[in-house]
Amino acid sequence: MEPYAGQLMGVLAVRGYAPLTRVPHLQVMTHLSKWMAARQLAVAELTAAQVDEYLGQRRRGGYVAFCTRTSLAPLLEVLASAGAPLDEPDPPVSAVDALLDGYARFLLQERGLAASTISAYALRSRRFLQGHGHGADLSAVDTAAVTHAVLAEADTVSAGSAQFFAVALRSFLRYCYLTGVIDTDLSAASLAVTGRRRSVLPQGISTTDARALLKVCDRHTADGCRDYAVILLLMRLGLRACEVAVLRLEDIDWRTGQVTIHGKGKRLDGLPLPVEVGEAIAAYLRHARPPETALREVFLRSIAPRAALTREAVGCLVRRASIRAGLTPLGPHRLRHALACDMVAAGVPLQQIGQVLRHADTTSTSIYARVDVERLRTVASPWPLGGTR
Template identity: 30%
Template sequence: MTEARIGRVAGIYLDHLAVEKGRSKNTIEAYRRDLDRYLEWLTAQGIEAVDAITPDVVEAYRADLTRGWGGHPPLSAASVARMVSAIRGLHKFAHAEGHAGTDPLIDAPPVNLPTRLPKAITVDEVAALLEAARFGDGPIPLRDTALLEFLYGTGARITEAVTCAIDDLDLTAGAVTLTGKGGKTRTVPLGNYAVEAIEAYLVRARPGLNPTDAGLFRNKRGGRLSRQGAWAVLKDVAERAGLSADISPHTLRHSYATHLLDGGADIRAVQELLGHTSVVTTQVYTLVTVDRLREVYATSHPRARR
């Protein structure tokens, strides 16, 4: 077998993820960044051949990620686990496709991290956020209100929201078709508040933003609102509402799921609404609601405390 260079194999692997696995552009870029750092470290060690990478080499890299190296700061356990996961996928692919004689991580156990509960804000905080979005004149407050009502009203991922087209909406039925990971689509309901906000935006605001295509949410120049633009909208509105600076579009998705379960929704229904392939992914939200029930019990039951 011809000795393969790790840099070339990494490029083939990224093409495989994009073309054959259908991973999104954002996912591919995340993998590219993680693998570029791995390749940088291997080059510094004088390692170029795939078959020169042993379990000890990967462990040494993991240790350097943890303590920092070459001007890179130390990474958290979660970031290290993510990078090792990218490396695991690369070496598994290299071995399966015949670019390497062995897989140095084939016997390595997966990194188990403590379960991190998703962050959610309260119903009152959501109301404050949406009220703050309405502040001001012109088309932008109407767009911002529609965007945030859409995110909270559907539990959509930020990419699903900014790639949504007008044709994906059925405002009469109160529903929208979202395109999620891997190009999978699902139709979810839109609540009355979201429908009203979107209708107001479409009639009174979107035409004034000079839209250049059928994308739903527009920026000030008429193009599609980007992921970064949507983040900026939420950051600005959260600041005006006096809420925590670490609120993200995903916070609204977490809040959507948590509030549904708090209200008695079936976990399987929430799984479908969120577009999770496995209910195991959705079950993390049940931990949040159990914690809340525990708090209620501790403060309300006469024999909860001594």
């Protein structure tokens, strides 16, 4: 495999692997080459099944690194480009998978839902199909079957989770009716689940805690510079974690001081970019963001393989920062609540708060009306005194 060593080094360099971390990939390439030579296999004869055989022998030999296809991905990519028949035929798609794939496309293209919401709806729809027991054949489904599924879910989960299941099932049944999978619209049979959900006030963080959260980000390091900019974006603009993750270089208009936010439902909103936030992002782009990359997302992983931060990664870096600051672990949405609570305390009308947070429905903003306790005291009825019962 010696002729392909240079190509492998090039692939690893493009993906952000440091020179020292490329060495183990060369070593495993040599190990695989010797294994193939012992079996008189050419690169053009290496199949996916033989790769699995090699990995199994590697594990049995006591190796703990490079024992999965994922860890060998750069090497296998190079070998596939050299003619190794590593592509496996796609496994047959079941009728249930085909139905749910169509439902997911419908939610994305017609409803414009976020990927995380689509995944949650599809998961609950799959649970309904598994409980029904007839796969994708819904001809025998009636209102009794729908009611039974909702009641069975409500017996095992919290009221909030059962309510979400009913909403997802209602959406799925409506899709099935629209596409002709069922002849009758059964969505109305997925009735709302009653039950008291624990109602709590939206919680922000204090100014002191906010300063502590930013202070623990060491801006002399690449990770700290990035984390500082991310947390400041969450604090000052009230962005969601997914909105920070998909922010692209072209979304920032440095001349006008505006940033375009890709929100829920494919919604695009322009927000003013505060000077403090702009300076933090500029510092990251100039001094900490990997320069040799074609990725257009603003915030990237600092370790190889190079990729954009995900929604989950944004949440993790906020939680790690809160732990380092000695705070109770908190997520990025808590910072969004903090911005709203600060605006309520400053007397900003709820309508304007909803515009800043980009709520599509005023109901989402109304929860912050409960935060202003002092103003609520003026409308509270006095407790009756005296008298007998």
